Amino acid sequence: MDYTNPNGSATVSIFLRKYPATASLDQRLGSxxxxxxxxxGSGSSTVEALGEYISTMLDGRYDIIGFDPRAVNLTGPSTACHDIEYKFAHRAYQANLQGALFPHVDEATEAAHVAKLSAIQLSHHKACIARGNYDMLRNSGTVAVAKDMERIVQALGEDGLNYLGYSYGTILGATFAAIRPNLVKRMVxxxxxxxxxxxxxxxQWGRAGMQDSHKTFAGFISTCIEAGPTQCALAVGKDNKTETTEGLTKRLDMLYAKLGKEPLIVEDSLTGPGIVQGHNVxxxxxxxMYFPNTWPELAQGLALLEQGDGRDFYPSVNALIYGTFPEPYTENVFNRSMQRFPGSTRESVYPILCGDSPQLNMTNQEYADYFHEMGRLGPGGEQLSLIVGGCRGWSFRATERYTGPWEVEKGLNKTKFPILFVSLDADPITPLASAVKMSKGFGAESATLLIQRGFGHSS
Structure with missing residues (x-):
């Protein structure tokens, strides 16, 4: 479990799922x-859902292997802060009701809003202190997972790592490349x-992520207007005239403000009754914004909200909070929520994200200021602030953290094969500037950057 203590007896069981190569034996390239x-994110679930798609992209020449990192899904032992998932889901429900500090929160109640939100977020940390598995909470960081990948490669009997990582997976891949450059084969x-x-x-990681969010939101607005009302329900206004960029942006701001002051009551939906608030929207x-193919659905939901109908929108909000879109009750209502190690999946962001970074010390006022700052940096910045803010006071530091170097000039070693970095030029959470920075840091001999024009998160 703890790579810094080779004599320790505790172990981790890594759950893997494989989509086998389909090419002829002489065309296969390994795993x-x-x-x-x-x-x-769960690698095993990714392969379950997208294994065939990924394999097809690669002409079936690889065994596609998804693994669940420590603290995620079916890899165990669990971090054990909550013995059943319902308990964490209930805390998530409380946080959802309170929501991110939003521009439409009255200034007079701002301090009380942040204080309550902070208490809700701290309750998870307190649960981890009270009953969590301290060994797992301190040994679920990115460096430990990178070393797990090395062990997986060794178990497969291969001479290096072939790897495809998205979003945070690029941090995991870059970390592996930094600490095991001699084992890097094909890495995207x-x-x-x-x-x-x-x-x-x-x-600062949160701030860095928002650099291109304005571009993506502008893309949603402009492509909606260009697509017209048959493909985008927001493309025309109440007078049936084609919307302008300014007009549509104003409509969304008005919707936020309206629901920020008075939530929309949803009498029934796929997930039951509830309310839709401005911060939910x-x-x-x-x-x-991550997935442009869903923008017509988003526009339809927003148009219905303008009309006071939240039945279709409310389940989507719950899916974002709880991690799975509910199936009709005639289907398997448990889906993948009842895991072998209960609670591990939805707890995982904190020991990984918070444990990898130095202690985040923010007063409630500083937290409020951070919300406002992130909101100015880009549309939706308040929502990323909510994730970052979950690290306030988190006391479980990862046993191993990689703090550099991140540049060849400062001692970063050359990789066995060059890494291919890929970036859209309008990504709402991983901006092009980050790809430029990371690829330059690894140097021309170890990295190449492919830039794709378009909107969304990853290519």
Missing amino acids: LLVNPGGPG LDGVSDAEAYFSDVS QLAVFSF
Whole structure:
């Protein structure tokens, strides 16, 4: 479990899932490990859902292997802060009701809002202190997972790592390349996050992520208008005239303000009754920016909200909070939520993200200021602030953290094969600037950058 203590007896069981190569034996190139991001994304679930797609992209020449990193999904032991997932889901529900500090929160109640939100977030940390598995909480960091990948490669009998990582998975891949450069074979890092900021200051990592979010949101607005009302329900206004960029942006701001002051009551939906608040809508808009193919669905939901109908939108909000879109009750209602190690999946972001970074000390006022700063940096910045803020006071530091170097000029070693960094030029959470920085840091002999024009998160 703890690579710094080779004589320790505790172990970790890594759960893997494989989509076998389909090419003829003489065309096969070994195994490809996949990480979908997060932190907290399940590689095994990714292969279950997308293994065939990834294999097809690669002409079936690799065994596609998804593994669950420490503290994630079916890899165990669990971090054990909550013995059943319902307990964590309930805390997530409380946080969702309170929500991110949003511009439409009245200044007079801002301090009380942040204080309550802080208490809700701290309750998870307190649960981990009270009943968590301290060994796992301190040994679920990125460096430990990178070393697990080395062990997987060894177990497969291969002479190096082939790897495809998205978003946070680019941090994991870059970390592996930094500490095991001689084992890098074919590595593609898509949707590149700033690994240096991630390990040095989680609040700065949040700031770095917002650099292109304005571009993505502008793309949603402009492509909606260009597509017209048959493909985008927001493309025309109440007078049936084609919207302008300014007009549509104003409509969304008005919707945020309206729901910020008075939530929309949803009498029934796929997930039951509830309310839709302004910060819920902002979270959904920010999340939908990742996937342009979902923008027509988003526009339809927003148009219905304008009309006072939240039945279709409310389940989408719950899916963002709880991690899975609910199936009709005639289907398997448990889906993948009942895991072998209960609670591990939804707890995973904290021991990984927070444990990898130095202690984040923010007063409630500083937290409020951070919300406002992130909101100015880009649309949806308040929602990323909510994730970063979950690290406030987190006391479980990763046993091993990589703090550099991140540049060849400062001692970063050349990789066995060059890394391919891939970035869109309008990504809402992993901006092009991060890809440029990371690829330059590894140097021309170890990295190449492929830039794709377009909107969304990763290519």
